[in-house]
Amino acid sequence: MEWRENGVEQGFHVDLMRKVTAMSGTELNIRRKSFSALVEQMELPPTDVDLICVVTPIDFSRPLQQSDPIYATHAKAFTRQTNAFINSWNDLAGKRVAIKKGSFVDVYVSNIDAPFERVDVDLYETGFRMLGWGRVDVVLAENLVARRLLPKYPLVRSASDPLIFGTFNFVAHPSQKALMEQVNKAIRELKITGEYDTLVNKWFGIGREKVDLIANQQRWLRIAIVVAVLSVVGLVITWNMSVHLRRRSLSLSSELKQREAAERALTSVSQQFQSVLDGIPHGVFLFGADATQLWSNGKYLEQLLCGKLTKNNGEPFVLKDLLSNVSQQGQDSEFELTKDNQHWRCQAHPISSGQVVVLLQLITEQKRLQQAHEQASRLASLGELSAGVAHEINNPTGLILHNISLLAEVICDIEPLVEQQQAQDPYWQLAGLPPQEAMQEAVQASGAIEEGARRISRIVSDLKQYAAPAPREALATVDLNQVVDASLRLTTNQTKRHQLVLDLSPEPALLIGDASQLQQVLINLIQNACHAMADDNGELSIATWREGYSIHLRVSDSGRGMEPATLRRIREPFFTTRRNQGGTGLGLSVSSRIVQEHKGSWDIQSKLGQGSQFELTFPYSP
Structure with missing residues (x-):
């Protein structure tokens, strides 16, 4: 649906792509190459072409990056005027069928068990030329292109109902994913604003495709001359109608300008709103009533959909359950989520038609600061408590150390008396033990008490130093x-x-x-x-x-x-x-x-x- 007239590229997709590049602020350069070469370069880069427009059968997909469907079309069989009609695929059995290499007809036929002899051609026009020469029996061609070619080949006719249905798409190499998303976004905005419908009406709105008008320009010119000669009598009426039409045209032109101004303002507001949402540091997501994602600003989307987030109580976070509960109850929901030592605050708000807005905020740093503050508060309280405990323990500890040295000296002094008493009374015991064993136990107990008291003293000293700042x-x-x-x-x-x-x-x-x-x-x-x-x-x-x-x-x-x-x-x-x-x-x-x-x-x-x-x-x- 594109061609060159007087050196200027024209056609539906050319106009559509000009609109897309104008909206995205990029430059459009149109390059002419053979279709098979373009498809091969898309599949095996490098190439100097970013996008090509192709037709893809609705039952199959190409191994390339594809845009949203742009326009529907179909392919059918074309034969010579004297040949029989083609009512089904079985009628093609044994026939020589011309197929454009790389076209959507090629993609479709390559994936089915075809009952005919295939003849590859580089252009549909080549197939029509071979059909006129009798080198092929049938041409399977895309309808819109074939209708532009039929006036040039009077021996060829349309010989079947639609056999293959397809849609126009922009196609690029898989590495151009970001570019394709930009193109899809622009096409969707054109459809929302109505500019897409204007383009469709411009190129296809009169019933027969406008590509046929250019091909039949001379025929219509001759008819117009005949009609003009026969309509001399109605010249006055025609003049009055032209005046009325001129006034209507001016009115429509004014209305069109106002609509374009409104569309530009709407696009500007939309871009500003999108810029604001993109600048928000939190993830913002809009989900429909069936839990499908309608829109997001792209932040933290992977974390929200990863399925590994857990709530503070250890339960796994299930997005579908959240959306269902918020939508049914009609109440806001807010809680914290955790994954790999990262923390998020999740907020869900119901809106009209069962839709739910979800906000995801990263709060890891806030949680760490809160924990550090709590720990500092505990340490400050413990420091004050330690100073008081150290003061209270210090006095009894000093008393123990002072008295234990006296007890040690007493034990040493009474040791001879114990020996004398044991000599006089072999059956005498101290604390239920033989005197010598009792004296050894007393010495060891005295040393253990002293060591324990000194350890308490060291702890008290450390506590004082911990609580007291340096002068x-x-x-x-x-x-x-x-x-x-x-x-x-x-x-x-x-x-x-x-x-x-x-x-x-x-x-x-x-x-x-x-x-x-x-x-x-x-x-x-x-x-x-x-x-x-x-x-x-x-x-x-x-x-x-x-x-x-x-x-x-x-x-x-x-x-x-x-x-x-x-x-x-x-x-x-x-x-x-x-x-x-x-x-x-x-x-x-x-x-x-x-x-x-x-x-x-x-x-x-x-x-x-x-x-x-x-x-x-x-x-x-x-």
Whole structure:
């Protein structure tokens, strides 16, 4: 349905594509090549052609990217005037049938068991020419093109009812999916605005296709001359009608301009509205009464339809159930969804005709901030509680330590008296035990009480340090390299069993802080790393460096690493995995508080079986 007249490309699809490119802001370049070459290039790129228009049989599909149907057509049989009519496919048995290579007739026939001898041609016009020469018996041709060719071949006639039905489509290589979506969108808008109907009426609206008018121009001219001669008598009436028609034309032209202006305004508003929806950071989806997706802005669509989202109560999220409940109850619904440590807030709102609008908002960062705030609140409350508990425990602990030393001295002093009493009375017992055994038990109990009291004292000391901020007057310029050296001297017994790798900054790593507190943080990290490396010959790595206005300290080990659950809790007070080995769970809590007081931050990375890495960052202070 396209041709060139006086060097200008014309036809229904040419006009349609000009409308599409004008709406999408792209450029239209028309290239002429043979149909078979175009189809082959679409299937086997590269090619300099983005789209071609083809007809596809309604029962089959091409292995290419296809647009929505543009216009319906059909194909039927054409024979010489003297040949019999073709009433069914069986009437083609044994005949020589011309078929245009690559056409929708070719696609259809290639997929059925054809009872005739096939003759491939490059153009329908070639088939008509061969039919006139008697080289073929039948031409299977697309109706619209055949009707334009029939006036040129008077020996050929239409010889059957429609045998194959098809639709015009724009076709492109599968890699042009985005372009095809843009074309489909433009065609749909043209249909909504009525411009598509205007094009159809322009090219097909007078009954017989307009392509036939151009082919029969001379015939109509001769008829017009005859009619004009015979209509001289009605010249006055014709003139009056022309005046009326001119006035009607002006009215229609004015109405057309107003309609075009309204369509442009509608298109502009539609584009603006689409731009606003595309700019919304949330996913917006519109579903119909049958749960089909009518529209979306494209955000988070994959997550909504993946089928792996779960609600907070652990139940799987089923989109169809949500749409059904909201549509039937006519009430809004809002809840949170989770997938792969990502969190979304889902809102569903019913609208008219059973349709439902669904909003999907990513709230992962909000959830993390909320959890961090809750943890900070718990730690603040625990710090205040720890200070009070430490004060209350400190006095009785000191009393125990003071009195236990007196009891130890008493036990030592009465030991000779016990021996004398046992010599006088061999059957004498202390607390139901032989005197010597009782004295040994008393000595061991005294030592256990003292050790327990001292452990309580250490815990109380850690609690006080955890709850008490460092005094501002204790802060001074500190070289982090010197802190590392001092910490390694104090932890020689732990580090000597492992391979130590040092990579210290060649220039002083200066910051404002308390050297003893920073030393305490580093000793804690070194001891934890040594505990994590149960076997000897583990690798302990310590590095410092300056990066811009920041000073960095990294302590890493090749130990057993930590599980995710442990990693999330290691900075909580009293949380420890070494409770049986005497761990209090306050080391990293105190260290976290010291790092915060020094306006620093730290990052912890650890994987089970692969070791751990602690990286601390402080502001550089020259």
